[in-house]
Amino acid sequence: MTIELTNITKRFGAFAALDGVDLRIADGELLALLGPSGSGKTTLLRIIAGLDWPDGGDVSFDGENALARGAGERQVGFVFQHYALFRHMTVFENVAFGLRVKPRAIRKDEAGIRARVKELLDLVQLDWLADRYPTQLSGGQRQRIALARALATEPRILLLDEPFGALDAKVRKELRRWLRSLHEEINVTSVFVTHDQEDALEVANRVVVMDKGKIEQIGTPGEVYDYPATAFVHGFIGESVVLPVNVTEGRVWIGNQPLNIAAPNVGGPSKLYVRRHDMQVGSESIGLRGAVRHVRSFGAIQRADIAVCAGGNETVIEIDTPRDHALRTGETVELHPRRYRIFAD
């Protein structure tokens, strides 16, 4: 099912949680909403689910106005960050809940419900836990039961709020892989919210990067990593080295030192963004120099803190270089960004 969000706004008091968001989610997609806390990503997810209502804008599912329907009528499966399992029910009853509350006319009979729950518990590979209570399960197990419960009623959209948020690193990794393969298996349009770039880049087909209630960039994981559209995206995803520069008449200046790099379409005070692994210590000079402050070596690399004079201030950047070119504390080195972006302030 396709989801279309048009010009969604939502305020909480004076705080604009969402500020004119447009987004189209294609059928069968696995989309990540990525952003820091307060970026509006969870609010957007809850609006799609019908748990919150926008102050303005439209939500449509397959061209139908979804705002005319309540949460229960949207055929949306929602997995909560803290799972929200019903503690007084067994795992089996939790998964069966959505089937049992259907109106009598379209409710499955007991045997039908049993069969469907079994099917879902098999899908999440936890059929052996059917008689347990949620508090007797581990975090990863609860997460999967919450997912099974959301899928029981065959939703047309699956929404997950920070699905890996409360899990430790190892379980998180497993669950990422598992979620991706589950999506390949059931292929239901899925949207998940995360503040963790690894979650988004590893799992999603497409990533929506949000900040302060706005969408900063939409693209594949490769696109948002390699071609960040804004300074925010560059800074938020991956590790960046940031240097303050000034651009006048197409020339880039760092302090009063001109740099031999191009600055298309930018002018005035700006920031030079370089991925940490794209910054090299080399012989090739573009005019960017720094003083080595501290060097430590481990394995095949050495990591150096290099202080660059930018205007009156010093910016210390940390870069990794191969060990064959040994750096000494105190020496001045040429820095060469293999790839870079310049964004105006």
Next chain:
Amino acid sequence: MVRGSSVVTGGSGRRNTLPGFGLTMGLTLTWLSVIILIPLAGLFLKTFELSFAEFANIVTSRRTLNALKISFGLAFAAALVNLVMGSIVVWALVRYRFPGRRIFDAIVDIPFALPTAVAGIALTSLFAQKGWLGAPLAELGIKVAFTPLGIFIAMIFIGIPFVVRTVQPVLIDLDPEIEEAAASLGANRWQTIWRVILPSLIPALLTGFALAFARAVGEYGSVIFIAGNLPNVSEIAPLLIVIRLSEFRYADATAIAVVMLVAAFLIILVVNRLQHWAQMRIPVH
């Protein structure tokens, strides 16, 4: 009634990480003995002045049986009413924001704090045949003051805070996400309340019920003013005990007291078991 406490067995000679077992256990036993067990043992001892036949005679006499029936029966009914109405009050106080909410919240505690005699006199004048509520009710042919109905109302009055104050914190702690989960799974409001919220509250509801019931069984002050105190009709067991005491028939009084004690103990035991069972279904983290 204890939720998820950590149990420490002590005194086995091994060093315990939680110190003070001996001291606190000793104090607990001494205190409970002095305050509860010794007075109750005295009560039992006093009844041994009676032969079994005499004892049986007293407790099976028509007046005693009726008094016990009135006390326990009306207390049970009043606790049930408090269970239902108290749940509704809690729901409104916790879930909605309305002007005067804090005042209503404070009003709930009044039956705790008010001297019971004051409550009894207030209720009596209110429900007397010329009272504000008594007069219109009398026109409908309903007599409250000086009837069992009056006892019932006094018992409701003193019991309501027990239900409200035990259920309130549990409802406040209930995660709103579970209601959202139910809604997004297609449950309507009624199904959400019935299948999700209410089951989560059952242990607290049972505790509130048991406390309200126990309080109503033992209630004396507020009831005697409104009851009319006709033997066999509107005479509660605690009053009968007082009457026997004033007649210097101490053994008779203690015999009735022992029956009340045992009955109350059994009922609270049953409620506790029910509660335990409900708790087991909702294991604590």
